[in-house]
Amino acid sequence: MEIMDIHGGKKLSGSVTIGGAKNSTVALIPASILSQTKVVFDSVPRIKDVDNLRSILEDMNVSSSMDESVLSIDPTQIKEIPLTSGKIQSLRASYYFMGALLSRFGEAIVSFPGGDDIGPRPIDQHVHGFEALGAEVHFKDDSIHIKAPKTGLVGTTIEFDFISVGATINMILASVLAHGQTTIENAAREPEIIDLATFLNNMGAKIRGAGTSQIKIEGVRSLSSTNSHTIIPDRIEAGTYIIIAAAVGNGVLVKNVIPEHLDLFLGKLEEMGVNMVIGEDSIYVYPTERLTNVEVKTSPFPGFATDLQQPISALMFLGEGEGIIQDTIYPKRIRHIPELNKMGANIWNEDGIIHIQKSGALIGANVTADEIRAGASLMITGLVAPGETKIFDAGNILRGYDRVVEKLTGLGADVKIIKGEK
Structure with missing residues (x-):
């Protein structure tokens, strides 16, 4: 101890x-697996959550290296696997892999996330959003199974019952590669969401309205990182x-x-x-x-x-x-x-x-x-x-x-x- x-x-x-912002970093690292090229983040905080997320990436055959505050991630050899280890269960932010894996592979199997015990943080808004995009969601053996139709996720309007940072981020990750336009109503407005949208837009995504209560996302075919992203x-x-x-x-x-x-x-x-x-x-x-x-x-x-x-x-x-x-x-x-x-x-x-x-x-x-x-x-x-x-x-x-x-x-x-x- x-x-x-x-x-x-x-x-x-x-x-x-x-x-760099912890709450940005723990969303940006899962988002990095959407890139078809290597990703570099600058101003990365040296915290245990970053180590844990890098370990999860390693399980997916995604290599990473850290030099001072610069984190390099190579998702080009990523393998699709269920994320059901204790690493997932100990880290609340691991639920961002739901949206990222669903977007990248059309399927995600992720254990229910853990993290700090600060009261209920239900994922029903996440489920509502995934289903609105056309995914099937099932719960089995303390894991959530999310699967897109063979033709892919389809953009739609998603309106949250209450403001949720986690659900907003997951819907952005799930919809950047979906067909057509997705509109997120009652979206969270945190600066970390703007940071995520900036990173994705620099890779070719089409996200408008981040930082407001309405975010519009036009799906694109692929994302590729070409520049280092400095975390707020x-x-x-x-x-x-x-x-x-x-x-x-x-x-x-x-x-x-x-x-x-x-x-x-x-x-x-x-x-x-x-x-x-x-x-x-x-x-x-x-x-x-x-x-x-x-x-x-x-x-x-x-x-x-x-x-x-x-x-x-x-x-x-x-x-x-x-x-x-x-x-x-x-x-x-x-x-x-x-x-x-x-x-x-x-x-x-x-x-x-x-x-x-x-x-x-x-x-x-x-x-x-x-x-x-x-x-x-x-x-x-x-x-x-x-x-x-x-x-x-x-x-x-x-x-x-x-x-x-x-x-x-x-x-x-x-x-x-x-x-x-x-």
Whole structure:
């Protein structure tokens, strides 16, 4: 087991550079198998999810190599196989192989995806979309079997009952090679979807409207990559380091940021009293003297990101008044609360609402990171709290945060990863 060992209470300063977006990367890697030529991605985060996806590619005879932040993938010798191993079940984003395999081979057999336990994330919208395109969908032995008709998938109008990033991405992947035009209504608008569409369009796809609630896709016969694709900066990683800078910073510059991707989040921090200078691609966070807690309600982009509700809770321990967080997307994303309580945090859940009050008695403790963003909230609190904090299952943090120990130590934090048993 990987354990993150933090000696907290130290002021941090300097600069940190944000890596490529995890939520883009985990869609782009499955999308790469649609190319008839080699694919190169730049600004790839060095995270465990990338390693896991590369391992899945290797099972399909798709070779890949990583040099610093450049990932090269060669899908030209790909073999069609069922993806039913434990690798699939441990990684939520593996469900993007459903749309990619269906598009490439006309068939996909994929185990039900796993990933973080943050509440129900049903795939019924995915199934609805696949069936609308003409595919047959069956469930057998904890796997989903999707098969296109012999004549291929046919474009149609797909209207989602609710906004789903995963379903939007899967329908894009499934329809780029379909016959005719597909229209996705009530589509998710996240920047990572725009990033995926940009990559596919540069390979010859015809996708319009990415970033809006209506996406139109005209099917093409084949896709081929000719240029390296640079992945957009990770807005969740950026938000996490901005929170760290506000909590324990003595002047921190966060570089490689697209501020427009964080508008509502940055507005909430300013409301709390965080003093920042927002540049074109960087944000400087001054030392913060006094914070006032606010009310946060998560919602799909461009709203407040659910992935930042747990990190911002750690900042609210330093604020005056009561902080309120309502996660409308994953209301059961609360497993961090009892772990934070072990550190002296005054946080509780009541009727689906998270309440936070100033916590002057924070102290290092042994805690467990059940998922990525829960781990981030524990990490931030550990940096604030005096004493030693050991975060067990820290592999979950490493799944989502690029070179996190290297970046934190670069700011002056006393943090390391050690091996151990729970």
